[in-house]
Amino acid sequence: MPDDLVAVFSDPDAAAAALRQLGAASIHGVRVISPAPYPAVHLTGQPGPWRYLGSIALVGGLTGLAAATALQVVTSRSLNIIVGGKPIVAWPAFGVVMFELTMLFAGIFNFSALVLLSAVARRKVPAAARRLADSERIVVLVPAARLRGGAEATVRAALKHAVEVRS
Amino acid sequence: MSDSKITQIERDTLATMSSTSRLYWAGLAGSVILVAIGGWAWSLALRQGLGVLGLNEPVMWGALITTFVFFIGVSHSGTLVSAILYFTRSPLRAAIGRSAEAMTVITILTAGLYPIIHIGRSWLFFFVLAYPNQRQLWPNFRSPLTWDVFAISSYVTVSGLFLYMGMLPDLALLSRRITGWRRPLYRVLSLGFSGTDAEWTLFEKAYPIFAAVVVPLAVSVHSVVSWDFAMSVMPGWHSAIFAPYFVAGAIFSGIAMAILLLSGLRRGYRLEGHIKPAHFDLMAKLLLAMSLVMTFVYLTEFFMAFFRGNAAEIEVFRWRATGSYAWVFWLVMFCNGVAPLACFWRRVRRSLPALIVISVLVSVGMWFERFLFIVTTLAHSYNPANWGHYIPTWPELLICLGGFGWFLMLFLIFVKVFPSMSVAETMQHEHALSLPATGDEAEVTHA
Structure with a gap:
């Protein structure tokens, strides 16, 4: 100043x-x-540095998608019980949680990016x-x-x- | 825009925090009493078992699950409406967005209590969560009930962050304005936001991304709740129309609740200058449109059931309209299909008492609508030998009543601790209004 x-x-x-x-x-x-x-x-x-926001949200969404896929596939195989005639790895059924976690992680990453990038940006003032x-x-x-x-x-x-x- | 105008805006938008009327204390006391009564009724169920709740073969889901679905529905529209108003650059948003978002978070927190109460041994609710355990037991991801846990957890997290993100500029302002114990609280909660141009740019770029995440999530959460029912093969539930039906019903009940909350805030805190008749007029039009959608859905359900010719399905729908729950059916038709038609008249849309009456009727109608389709299907399913009748016991009703008290109590606490209207957005909006109609400055870019 x-x-x-x-x-x-x-x-x-x-x-x-x-x-x-x-x-x-x-x-x-x-x-x-x-x-x-x-x-x-x-x-x-x-x-x-606002140009990074969209990419960060996208990375968050992909992280959520990967996390949901891994969680459902790995744990269902680990339990290995057929319920209601559905296969152990039932992609249509897994799609719901995959969608939810994709959006959840995209939101969390977006918010975190806002907080962190704002902290960086305000230091210049x-x-x-x-x-x-x-x-x-x-x-x-x-x-x-x-x-x-x-x-x-x-x-x-x-x-x-x-x-x-x-x- | 003059200093006095800015001061006036600040005073108005922070009115709920700075003054406490007798009406506020009466509302808070009433809601705390309801919570205490509901808590006591719940403790009865915990001490004596689920037998006190009147849930038994064939109706295993009753008033508690009805209240859960009702509150999820109410929660649905707050964040959704706020995000849509943001994208449409609606002037309504500055006045109602914050309360609607808070309503979402609070109602979803309320809704989440009911499955936990319903399971009986509530302290074991964490069994539904996916966590590493020594017995290698995992939730069944092919079950809609597990989807529900993920959908609701995601929705409450994202709705909470959406509300919080929108409050950051206001919290920064409050950390300078407010004295006493709340000042350090706001300073921490504002996360250092100080209003530099770079921060505003980041904020204005991040906010639409978040709103774009919120809208599909809001639609999905009530779709997933509908699939708790529709993925079964029960007559009256197994229908492809259930997801849009639930989403429409959710928006419908949410708007009714928003009208009730905003009219209370407007009256209690003299916010007539910000929450205007035109805002209620717009909400009444939306209420009317959703009422017509709901009527269409009700008729479609009946048409599908009778056209398809499935005997069990026909019997359930016939029984809904003429059986022992017929009074509930006709109450629902009146509250959701007939009463809102009064909003065709401009005088009704501009009359707050009339809108309050209609909104109360819609809220009652939507609770009973959830009750109707849950209970009648279970009580009158495939096997006539297993048909039954369910009446909620008084502890059940008290637990439901406690939920309404819990919702009201949290909302009243929220408006006391946080601004019920966005200060930054209201200042921006009022500034845009004070400018000539043409020119770059007149363009409203929402915070």
């Missing part, structure tokens, strides 16, 4: 307008901390700035170290509607 300009906005629209101005001035690396998913959080180019955000306060961080020439004046102009600007 020592290298960042920290602007606190009370109005989500003012924060969004500031981010648009910063974007128009090609100021990159701007970060937002917001209590709700206001438009401002969508104006920083979708940072974070200083804790002091994160603490400033509240239900009535949206925080915009501008990397001041990258500002050159007249850029700082542009940034100050963009942040003019902030209730507080710290550097």
Whole structure:
């Protein structure tokens, strides 16, 4: 945070307008901390490792499928009793538990991925700035170290509607 | 959006947590009393045996399994409706999504009690779980009852995580707002969520994936419960229509319960600004549509039975409508098929007292509908020499009543400890409404 300009906005629209101005001035690396998913959080180019989420859920689903298959086949063979005329390994009957565990594991992996990747992603934003955000306060961080020439004046102009600007 | 508007939203959405009315305490006290009575009745069954429950040849499944199926049905629609509202970007979701999801988790926890009570030696319930044991005994994976254990366990886990995932931004907010013993609780439960843009991006990408997992799981769980019956060869049960029939019935009863809970929250916590007549209007339309589906299913069941010409099947359906449980049959037809038709009228859909009456009738109708098909098939099966009659004993009824108390008690505790409406989603929704109708900002992307 020592290298960042920290602007606190009370109005989500003012924060969004500031981010648009910063974007128009090609100021990159701007970060937002917001209590709700206001438009401002969508104006920083979708940072974070979210592209892995779908793959992780898929891996979870396949893990669940494999676990259900192994559990049913191995334990049914171990018990080795024919019930109701069904074969020991009865794929149509096993399909239900295979489906349930596929979805269960996909969900658990998805949730775990969200928690872990969020923990990784938030480390890139200083804790002091994160603490400033509240239900009535949206925080915009501008990397001041990258500002050159007249850029700082542009940034100050963009942040003019902030209730507080710290550097 | 002004500061005062944000403060107002926060105050409204956290109203259930910040103020406690006499009505709340009365509801909580009433539900605790019901739980105590139900618990005492259960203890009677544990001490004296299942004989006190009135379950005997030929009706081995009675009021307890009826209540189990009823609560599974109610649980079904909460998460399902919430996920569907999410995908359809419905403005309803901000107001009712959280309560509906909580209702799902609580009802499924309630439903899960009944098979455990029903087995008699409840402390041995873990025999149904697949765990390594010294005798190499494993559950029979070809049995629908084992499927049920997996389906319900998966559903309660995923529904719980879905509810929890949606609450993360609110828990983070609460960890800053609330003081006292709850503050460290919320801090731990928020898992460090702090609202950075990267976290919101992750959240908004992960949430639809989870919702896509929840929808098929919700449909599957009630299908699997229906297969507990339909996979048998019993007349009145062995039918391919059972899975969609159960799913439709589940959504139907779930909407009725959601209307009852939301009307209570709206009245008790003055949430008229967020839970609006238009929301009830939409739910009433859905209730009406599901009622028509249910009527169609009832008629189809009869048509199939009589067209097929199986004597046992025809006899069961004839007996349902004209035998000793005929009053239950006609009560079900009235509550589920006739009473909701009043929702064709806009005035009824916009009248909360009328909707409450209809929802109560639907809830009663759906409990008795489960009772009807379970009991009549068992009591009037293939062998006339084995026909019987079942009336629940009073300990059985008290255990069922205790379940309703348990459900209400957990829900009331939930709304006291956690926000009953999504704060982040409501703020986002209200912000979107405050913008001009055109432009990128007006697009609502749900939390």
